[in-house]
Amino acid sequence: MDVDKKDSIASDSSDQVVNPWEVSAKDGGKIDYDKLIDQFGCQRLDASLIDRVQRLTSRQPHVFLRRGVFFAHRDFNEVLDAYERGDKFYLYTGRGPSSEALHLGHLIPFMFTKYLQEAFKVPLVIQLTDDEKCMWKNLSVEESQRLARENAKDIIACGFDVTKTFIFSDFDYVGGAFYKNMVKVAKCVTLNKAMGIFGFSGEDHIGKLSFPPVQACLSVPAVPSFPSSFPHLFPGKDKLRCLIPCAIDQDPYFRMTRDVAPRLGYSKPALIESSFFPALQASGENGKMSASDPNSAIYVTDTAKEIKNKINRYAFSGGQDSIEKHREIGANLEVDIPVKYLSFFLDDDTELEHIKKEYGEGRMLTGEVKKRLTEVLTEMVERHRMARAAVTDEMVDAFMAVRPLPSMFE
Amino acid sequence: MDVDKKDSIASDSSDQVVNPWEVSAKDGGKIDYDKLIDQFGCQRLDASLIDRVQRLTSRQPHVFLRRGVFFAHRDFNEVLDAYERGDKFYLYTGRGPSSEALHLGHLIPFMFTKYLQEAFKVPLVIQLTDDEKCMWKNLSVEESQRLARENAKDIIACGFDVTKTFIFSDFDYVGGAFYKNMVKVAKCVTLNKAMGIFGFSGEDHIGKLSFPPVQACLSVPAVPSFPSSFPHLFPGKDKLRCLIPCAIDQDPYFRMTRDVAPRLGYSKPALIESSFFPALQASGENGKMSASDPNSAIYVTDTAKEIKNKINRYAFSGGQDSIEKHREIGANLEVDIPVKYLSFFLDDDTELEHIKKEYGEGRMLTGEVKKRLTEVLTEMVERHRMARAAVTDEMVDAFMAVRPLPSMFE
Numbered sequence: 001m002d003v004d005k006k007d008s009i010a011s012d013s014s015d016q017v018v019n020p021w022e023v024s025a026k027d028g029g030k031i032d033y034d035k036l037i038d039q040f041g042c043q044r045l046d047a048s049l050i051d052r053v054q055r056l057t058s059r060q061p062h063v064f065l066r067r068g069v070f071f072a073h074r075d076f077n078e079v080l081d082a083y084e085r086g087d088k089f090y091l092y093t094g095r096g097p098s099s100e101a102l103h104l105g106h107l108i109p110f111m112f113t114k115y116l117q118e119a120f121k122v123p124l125v126i127q128l129t130d131d132e133k134c135m136w137k138n139l140s141v142e143e144s145q146r147l148a149r150e151n152a153k154d155i156i157a158c159g160f161d162v163t164k165t166f167i168f169s170d171f172d173y174v175g176g177a178f179y180k181n182m183v184k185v186a187k188c189v190t191l192n193k194a195m196g197i198f199g200f201s202g203e204d205h206i207g208k209l210s211f212p213p214v215q216a217c218l219s220v221p222a223v224p225s226f227p228s229s230f231p232h233l234f235p236g237k238d239k240l241r242c243l244i245p246c247a248i249d250q251d252p253y254f255r256m257t258r259d260v261a262p263r264l265g266y267s268k269p270a271l272i273e274s275s276f277f278p279a280l281q282a283s284g285e286n287g288k289m290s291a292s293d294p295n296s297a298i299y300v301t302d303t304a305k306e307i308k309n310k311i312n313r314y315a316f317s318g319g320q321d322s323i324e325k326h327r328e329i330g331a332n333l334e335v336d337i338p339v340k341y342l343s344f345f346l347d348d349d350t351e352l353e354h355i356k357k358e359y360g361e362g363r364m365l366t367g368e369v370k371k372r373l374t375e376v377l378t379e380m381v382e383r384h385r386m387a388r389a390a391v392t393d394e395m396v397d398a399f400m401a402v403r404p405l406p407s408m409f410e
Numbered sequence: 411m412d413v414d415k416k417d418s419i420a421s422d423s424s425d426q427v428v429n430p431w432e433v434s435a436k437d438g439g440k441i442d443y444d445k446l447i448d449q450f451g452c453q454r455l456d457a458s459l460i461d462r463v464q465r466l467t468s469r470q471p472h473v474f475l476r477r478g479v480f481f482a483h484r485d486f487n488e489v490l491d492a493y494e495r496g497d498k499f500y501l502y503t504g505r506g507p508s509s510e511a512l513h514l515g516h517l518i519p520f521m522f523t524k525y526l527q528e529a530f531k532v533p534l535v536i537q538l539t540d541d542e543k544c545m546w547k548n549l550s551v552e553e554s555q556r557l558a559r560e561n562a563k564d565i566i567a568c569g570f571d572v573t574k575t576f577i578f579s580d581f582d583y584v585g586g587a588f589y590k591n592m593v594k595v596a597k598c599v600t601l602n603k604a605m606g607i608f609g610f611s612g613e614d615h616i617g618k619l620s621f622p623p624v625q626a627c628l629s630v631p632a633v634p635s636f637p638s639s640f641p642h643l644f645p646g647k648d649k650l651r652c653l654i655p656c657a658i659d660q661d662p663y664f665r666m667t668r669d670v671a672p673r674l675g676y677s678k679p680a681l682i683e684s685s686f687f688p689a690l691q692a693s694g695e696n697g698k699m700s701a702s703d704p705n706s707a708i709y710v711t712d713t714a715k716e717i718k719n720k721i722n723r724y725a726f727s728g729g730q731d732s733i734e735k736h737r738e739i740g741a742n743l744e745v746d747i748p749v750k751y752l753s754f755f756l757d758d759d760t761e762l763e764h765i766k767k768e769y770g771e772g773r774m775l776t777g778e779v780k781k782r783l784t785e786v787l788t789e790m791v792e793r794h795r796m797a798r799a800a801v802t803d804e805m806v807d808a809f810m811a812v813r814p815l816p817s818m819f820e
Contacts, residue, residue: 131589131593134593134597135593135596135597141590141593141594170589171586171589171590171593172586173585174584174585174589175583175584175585175586175589176582176585179541179581179584179585180551180581183541183544183545183551183581184551186545187544187545
């Protein structure tokens with residue numbers, strides 16, 4: 001069975017729904033990621049693959065690999081096979097610039113992509129889908145473009161290497177080779193197929209359907225997944241492979257892209273996929289953070305005081321109702337958000353294990369764990385704030401300039 | 411009643427069907443153009459308007475105006491009002507480059523547009539929709555682009571002024587300001603509306619629906635109708651009006667454009683619309699020429715001998731079966747193709763009237779009329795062939811260069 005060609009592209013099993021627009025678990029419980037791997041037909045990112053990454057890059061795997069945040073993949077092993085033979089690849093990720101302030105969940109793919117870029121020493125393209133946000137979010141063209149540049153500053157603040165990174169906004173970059181690939185992708189996809197995958201109705205803007213070839217719908221991924229879309233970066237390298245780090249809800253996009261790729265003479269892009277970063281109030285890990293509720297997430301613009309307050313007031317605790325009961329049976333780590341957040345952002349494996357043991361066995365209290373999380377996030381947000389403040393308009397221009405990358409394949 | 415906002419955008423009255431994909435009259439008879447004006451809600455291009463054109467341009471109106479080939483309009487009078495006050499406008503026409511060889515019907519809008527450009531001394535944009543043809547006609551990107559350039563040579567051979575004319579292909583030019591207007595147009599049109607107008611089904615390529623914002627479907631007209639789509643031509647002139655010469659089957663496109671225009675802050679484009687150029691075999695003027703039947707049309711690549719043969723063998727005659735009967739009752743000019751063709755291309759009004767009188771009253775025979783038509787078309791085609799042979803690749807590059815136009819508003 002070709003795992004990419006399942007009839008139901010989006011997971012619409014009655015148990016859980018995971019697609020770019022909806023993430024919901026059975027009865028409001030946890031997402032079953034093992035089941036999702038089966039539903040989607042992707043592969044588990046297992047320990048042997050992580051060991052292989054460590055060996056090939058001669059560095060400790062990123063915390064998101066060690067802790068299973070990135071837990072699934074498609075053809076990542078093939079990309080590593082090629083890499084081992086001396087064939088480089090390029091990375092592709094992106095963001096829809098619908099708001100000014102990013103929260104921690106938004107940073108995860110960029111933090112991980114920065115690690116991949118450094119570890120594998122490969123070029124990276126970052127797409128800002130301002131056209132899609134203009135279409136779907138009822139933003140003006142100008143406001144979408146402004147948000148794209150503001151978001152680019154946050155992305156650059158993650159520490160990307162300007163000699164290996166091309167950031168582009170669709171409104172700036174669509175045209176030429178990129179537009180030709182849009183048309184080629186569009187020719188491969190019937191309207192019925194698109195409507196089935198993405199659940200459009202006839203009352204939707206025609207622009208929603210016009211966007212697949214750009215990216216909003218089907219081909220957010222499709223076009224930048226093909227090296228010929230970037231003639232200034234990859235001239236004559238049409239067979240160069242692309243690796244896409246993303247959250248697993250984006251998988252339906254890329255199944256479509258992988259279906260189309262060989263028909264256009266390109267390699268299928270490989271994927272490395274993460275679980276979801278939970279909302280502060282989440283009892284478990286179901287759901288994505290809600291942009292409409294600022295208390296559901298820590299933003300990179302939050303002050304130390306706001307971070308402390310949010311964690312203390314809103315972070316769902318797995319601790320017991322009374323100290324006595326907590327000392328007796330310990331915290332339920334499965335639903336505890338402070339522990340969950342620490343497992344994303346506390347780099348020290350030993351300390352994390354210590355906290356989980358002490359907290360899980362009732363010797364550590366929720367307040368103490370929240371205090372540690374507050375320290376970790378405050379430091380991380382403060383570091384981001386300082387890095388972002390140092391990003392000038394000239395730096396944004398430099399990352400977004402259409403140019404060859406000098407040290408692309410070192 | 412706002413004449414632009416009829417519920418049925420394409421004319422689907424049971425009498426006759428006229429839209430960009432189908433032209434058919436009741437019972438295979440003639441298109442009733444008076445009825446079409448009512449159905450579409452456009453205006454008649456009457457004698458007083460033609461007189462006004464003559465006065466404003468200080469030259470005899472083009473034969474296509476004098477003979478009623480261009481017979482309908484939308485807001486042409488308003489464009490003339492503004493022109494009289496000293497406000498210029500720009501012209502916009504185009505072609506879908508689906509084949510190498512153009513026939514005489516293809517030349518009509520370009521011949522007329524050249525006259526308008528000369529008479530009003532205004533800039534002109536010509537869109538070659540190679541992206542649309544790539545999508546719909548199953549041509550490769552490369553072949554569509556090659557055909558676009560070949561067609562550009564035929565268009566240039568019509569005598570356009572390079573200092574006032576910008577020819578562009580979508581694959582070359584889509585991007586930037588043009589792409590932003592594509593997204594703005596797409597936001598204004600629901601999928602249901604588009605499907606209703608253009609009769610799409612769910613099995614169509616998603617690209618067909620993705621194309622409205624480009625142009626193939628809805629916005630072939632929409633985007634070039636807005637001056638901001640050409641920042642190198644019309645900087646700061648967002649209120650500049652656009653006049654579009656086209657055949658009346660394109661009207662549904664432009665009704666949609668006119669509906670969208672004010673919502674985006676632009677003027678509605680004005681239209682000046684022609685009847686159809688009939689096929690050689692047509693008994694009347696219903697139908698368009700068929701690209702699949704080379705004998706249904708005279709091509710600009712036909713030799714003198716081919717022209718003569720086609721006219722003699724295929725041109726539908728209104729003459730009588732026997733000379734005796736013909737001498738007695740004369741030709742039926744209403745269905746006679748040679749007379750119809752002469753009324754398009756024989757510039758001399760006096761001679762045309764003479765032929766119609768002599769032929770209609772039986773003193774002139776079909777063979778004589780066909781001989782005169784052969785002379786007229788042979789000369790016209792030969793003139794075109796020589797002009798086209800003189801068009802170099804450098805000239806194509808010059809017309810297609812993205813540049814300001816030096817003598818744009820003289």
